[in-house]
Amino acid sequence: MKPSLSTKQLQLLDTAESLFSQKGFDGTSVRDIAEAAGINTAMISYYFGSKEKLMEEIFERKSLNIKEKVANLLKDDSLNPLEKMYSLVDMYIEGILSRKTFHRILLCEQIINQNPSIITMLDKMKTKNSEYINDLIRLGQRKGLFKKNIDIPMMTNTLIGTVSHTLVNLDFYKTYHHMEGLKDEEFERVVKKRLSVHIKNIYKAILTHES
Template identity: 55%
Template structure:
């Protein structure tokens, strides 16, 4: 999916508004005004508000597929190192793209729009398929155990990251990290999350676990 700068601008604006106001609470006019474009341009590029949401989900799933393809082609890295890289990148993506993941979380909790729930499930399915390819490569190389439940494994990672993301103020106060700048806190939380999830993944995947 190759997008122009104007299309990316519209998608980023829609993502921000969907995250803050919800899908139902956001109109195409809201998106057009915030993005500084006319309604006809959004209709021309995407057709409808729902098509905008579909394009946002497609863009996010494409990122994972492309990264897994790149890792599979890298024969210099061990299978577990590839998984660790994916963990670090996924954490960074969630922390940097919190608006999108808030959309996913809110829409699943509200569960009022079956079309969006279908998009969320399709995104999970595509991501799980990509991770499965990486796991199968590790199994062929004798590095990973057989019979890995990818859905449980991914749910563990996504659930942990999501809970930390929405509970950052609580985590910061509990560990007395108020003196850290936002940038220092982000670095701290990414490192802690990475270490925690990699430990779990090593136990799940590796014979050394």
């Protein structure tokens, strides 16, 4: 069990996450972070050891762990396989859009990160997430409800890709649909709902036999 963090440590993590998501890891200096958090620069090394380890801490705290939720989904008898997939879709939408800043960082670091411990973390996450979706789809196939020849990673790519690209282009989406007047929370609610409907439609069409 890791020691819990102090208020100032959490403040540094939040500030760093915000700046990393705006300017990237390499584009953000420890002085930027410290100044924005109103804390002395040396405290970052003092608390976390280094800028890199601060980033690792952010990843450890914010990485999406849906293991337990999916396990519960699998053994939930009140839902049919398609409904379980629907539930998984909503989990991802919620998980990504309610962690917007972190996921912006994630999108960049997936491409340019060279930090070994973060690479390991990302690999584990991808493998796990893929296994879960695997299990759910296999279940639907065994029950004869889903088609046999499903390209499972492609399904994941559409789910995560659509949500991620929506996240990156949120402003464009808001402007396009003339929703500038909406409050932030309401706009977010609308986007989540539309993503949900949109992706569920896709999943139904690709997974099941009927139209």
